[in-house]
Amino acid sequence: MKVYEFVPHKQVGVLRFGADRQSVRREAGQYKEFRKTKFSENTTDDFDSFFHAYYDKDDRLCGVEIFDGAQLLYEGTVISWEDYAAFAKQIQKIDPAAGLDGEVFRSEALGLRAYVPHDAVETVFLTAGKV
Secondary structure: OOOOEEEOOEOOOOOOOOHHHHHHHHHHHOOOOOOOOOOOOOOOEOOOEEEEEEEEEOOOOEEEEEEEEOOOEEEEEEEEEEEEHHHHHHHHOOOOOOEEOEEEEEEOOOOOOEEEHOOOOOOOEEEEEOO
């Protein structure tokens, strides 16, 4: 299981928001570059389907989307996302303003957005900017 410790709005694992694409690739290893949607501002890097790295128009890291099977750490504490209710409760202890909006759970304070269809967390997106 991959483990990613994050510092809100600053970094995920060894990846720092604002780092250039080549630095991210050197740190993260094998990747495949693709366009997420036809409306994407830039291409995205897929790192062995463990996570996607998103870049702004200047090729600077602006977001990391982590997939099921990974473990998140915040200040040394595991953020469990196998059970949505436990996940929401844990995040809301850190950020009481966090909450669900349709199928998206958001925490501005943590720079975290989770895709939650059918009461199950599928992916967690961490960003330096607004979620």
